[in-house]
Amino acid sequence: MIPYNRQSISNSDIELIKKTLKKTIITRGDNLVKFEKAIKNYVNCKYTVGFNSASSALTSACFGLNISKNDIVWTVPNSFVASANCALHFGAKIDFVDIDKEYKNIDIDYLEQKLIKAKKQNKLPKLLISVHFAGQATFQEKIYKLSKKFGFKILEDASHSLGAKRFDQFVGSSKWSDATVFSFHPIKTITSAEGGMVCTNNYSIYKRIILFRNNGITKNPSEFIKKNEGNWYYEQIYLGHNYHLNEIECALGLSQVKQINSFVKKRNSIANFYDKNMRDCGFKLPKIEKENLSSHHLYAINIDTNKINKNFFFKYMSKRGINLNVHYIPIHLHPFYKKLNFKKGDFPNSEWHYDTAISLPIYVGLKINDQKKIINIIKKFVE
Ligand SMILES: Cc1ncc(COP(=O)(O)O)c(C=O)c1O
Structure with a gap:
């Protein structure tokens, strides 16, 4: 059978995985750091945080953006369910903005009309999750302009769009948003078997999602609420998850960045x-x-x-x-x-x-x- 999509794995990908399997540390190690840095350099943003899927990265980004109970979040219906689920995990109210028939991405005119109506009803969204369908960027700069006018935040679901560009900007630069998420599921531009990444230029989002990925735990004494009890000490300061990417997945992802x-x-x-x-x-x-x-x-x-x-x-x-x-x-x-x-x-x-x-x-x-x-x-x- 000819599949509709599939991964492409090279010998050098396999070699790096083999090397990783012989290492002492096989999760939360330097492959992760290198993989995050490679994506950061590629898309040209300030911070990147790797996750074990785009779904967990989207959920974490919502946490980073302080989405909470009854906040209004909009996205498009033409996407994978994770684009909307991520906000529901925090008790937000989800609504949708229709797509245009030409590019199958969010319809900017429809969005503007919906925003005008929502403003009158005092129901403006706190967050809009724009989705770059099939690998094509949305009119992100226009969405950004509207976000300034109406006061909402933007999360780009770029699961399909690593390597895509709008003008001279790689998707992921987050020039016109607060954060961007990629997926490294096997059929995406590159793969880490499963995996995802958040790209952002916002330090506070970056700090929050790093802890969220680690069960809300910090080992940084400057963030401790209580007194540091010794070298073993850590504190849980948020409710988070274990959303880590392991070193084997990162080896594959890192090797694929070059391609x-x-x-x-x-x-x-x-x-x-x-x-x-x-x-x-x-x-x-x-x-x-x-x-x-x-x-x-x-x-x-x-x-x-x-x-x-x-x-x-x-x-x-x-x-x-x-x-x-x-x-x-x-x-x-x-x-x-x-x-x-x-x-x-x-x-x-x-x-x-x-x-x-x-x-x-x-x-x-x-x-x-x-x-x-x-x-x-x-x-x-x-x-
Ligand atoms: C638009 C979109 N968002 C999110 C996801 C979730 O990605 P993952 O499988 O890495 O969790 C997908 C997966 O196909 C997707 O297509």
């Missing part, structure tokens, strides 16, 4: 090949905004459901050895979120996208002959 640019280049060339060869298939192909470099985590097309039955298309492709996928089931339509009073029809663009979206295979190891095969099978199906 970010080549991975993004390869994903772009695959996307360009689809663009060129599927122009006449009657699909809406992904559109990249002119000021963006996409990391092309996904290649999501939209089909005409009057002409194509999505389920049938899936089965047809699967029978011919090609695995497709769909991104995303709108978050507000999951049973858990329906219990929070969201319903079908609330966010029509995200729902339209779900009804029509199909993610085609895109990954570094996808061979040109396999891609040609995929395109030929799709063309035959369309005919």
Whole structure:
């Protein structure tokens, strides 16, 4: 089967993992420090903190941003559930902003209108979590401008977008936000098997999330509330979790950092090949905004459901050895979120996208002959 996405592991990745396994310290060691530093240097931000997933990094970032009970947090429905769950863990009230049909990212006009309405009702969000869908940055500078006007904080969920750019800024620089989160799940730009990272330029967020990752524990005497009782002493000052990345995961992540640019280049060339060869298939192909470099985590097309039955298309492709996928089931339509009073029809663009979206295979190891095969099978199906 040709998968829709998968990791790419090199011999040098394997060598660094082997070396790490022979070390005395296999968690919370210098691979973590090096991995955090490498991402910090790559994206050009002040602080980075590694986590064992983007989900835990998002939750920790919410803690870093002081999200608490009844705070209002907005995100988009067109994302993985972790983009919204992270705020619910602190008792926040979640709401959604619909996407635009062109880029499938947050709709800036819709956002502005919703903010104007919320201001009148005294229900402005404390935090907006913007999601860079499929590897394409949002109009982050516009969101930032609105955040200054309406007074909310911004967390970028850039799980898909390591290596992507907006203007001359790498996603992660957090130039237009308070913090950014990456995922290192196997199918993302680079992998640490599981993993995530928070990037920020804000020292107070950085300090809070470091402790949150470590069960809220500090070993720094200057932060102790009570008297230092000796060299063994530590204090728990927050309620946190064990969200650490181990040294083996960090070895893989660290080794992969060197390959970010080549991975993004390869994903772009695959996307360009689809663009060129599927122009006449009657699909809406992904559109990249002119000021963006996409990391092309996904290649999501939209089909005409009057002409194509999505389920049938899936089965047809699967029978011919090609695995497709769909991104995303709108978050507000999951049973858990329906219990929070969201319903079908609330966010029509995200729902339209779900009804029509199909993610085609895109990954570094996808061979040109396999891609040609995929395109030929799709063309035959369309005919
Ligand atoms: C947009 C988005 N946010 C968050 C996550 C969670 O990432 P992780 O699997 O690293 O927890 C994902 C994972 O697919 C994602 O796509």
